[in-house]
Amino acid sequence: MNIIMFGPPAAGKGTQAKKLVAERGLIQLSTGDMLRAAKKSGSELGKKVAGIMDRGELVSDEIVIALIEEQLDMNPNAKGFIFDGFPRTVAQAEALDALMTKHNSKVDSVVRLCVDDEALVKRITKRFEEEGRKDDNPESFKVRLNAYNTQTAPLLPYYSAQGKLTEVDGMADIAAVSASIAQVLDKNGNGAEISASTPKKGFFARLFGG
Numbered sequence: 645m646n647i648i649m650f651g652p653p654a655a656g657k658g659t660q661a662k663k664l665v666a667e668r669g670l671i672q673l674s675t676g677d678m679l680r681a682a683k684k685s686g687s688e689l690g691k692k693v694a695g696i697m698d699r700g701e702l703v704s705d706e707i708v709i710a711l712i713e714e715q716l717d718m719n720p721n722a723k724g725f726i727f728d729g730f731p732r733t734v735a736q737a738e739a740l741d742a743l744m745t746k747h748n749s750k751v752d753s754v755v756r757l758c759v760d761d762e763a764l765v766k767r768i769t770k771r772f773e774e775e776g777r778k779d780d781n782p783e784s785f786k787v788r789l790n791a792y793n794t795q796t797a798p799l800l801p802y803y804s805a806q807g808k809l810t811e812v813d814g815m816a817d818i819a820a821v822s823a824s825i826a827q828v829l830d831k832n833g834n835g836a837e838i839s840a841s842t843p844k845k846g847f848f849a850r851l852f853g854g
């Protein structure tokens with residue numbers, strides 16, 4: 645089973661992906677984690693992406709697609725993958741479909757974690773104070789949220805047209821979100837409304853006129 649964890653920055657994608665790794669033996673492929681590792685290692689790739697990431701902008705499709713391709717090639721016998729933070733653009737989604745086809749596989753399910761902008765800002769403010777991740781500063785976070793709304797949210801109709809998209813309430817506590825995701829993956833149905841619409845302009849967009 646191959647799953648995409650979908651949602652805005654700080655929606656809890658990584659947290660839920662890690663739980664699925666533990667519970668279902670899937671492999672988590674987080675492009676954010678891969679890029680941060682590259683940055684930390686000081687590699688050429690790391691140097692190239694550092695500024696882009698710190699500002700909250702998206703790294704080029706070419707780079708992240710290559711990272712994913714490498715991981716898919718390296719894990720031919722995986723039970724399945726959880727894509728976390730990928731794809732983030734339509735070009736990435738199309739590339740992923742092509743890569744999965746090449747591996748005689750497919751994306752089975754796209755789980756969208758719905759969290760309103762006001763809650764995202766609160767979470768990220770707290771994380772910035774606690775962990776000091778550079779791109780969690782208010783200015784970069786604004787850029788990240790804008791990238792999500794303009795470049796990533798257009799993937800919602802792409803996946804809903806394929807009948808793969810399910811929405812989960814990401815405002816609930818971690819255990820409750822996990823339970824909702826488990827229901828979706830086990831096909832018990834959770835009555836989620838699946839629409840091809842892009843998110844409404846939320847608190848953050850109104851605040852910054854984005």
Ligand code: ADP
Pocket residue numbers: 652653654675676677679696697698700701702703704705708728729730731732733736779788
């Ligand atoms: P979050 O989901 O909290 O924003 P991530 O860890 O997924 O954080 O990503 C951190 C940063 O890494 C992004 O802001 C972006 O610069 C870069 N990045 C990660 N994944 C991608 C991707 N699929 N396409 C382009 N850039 C990416």
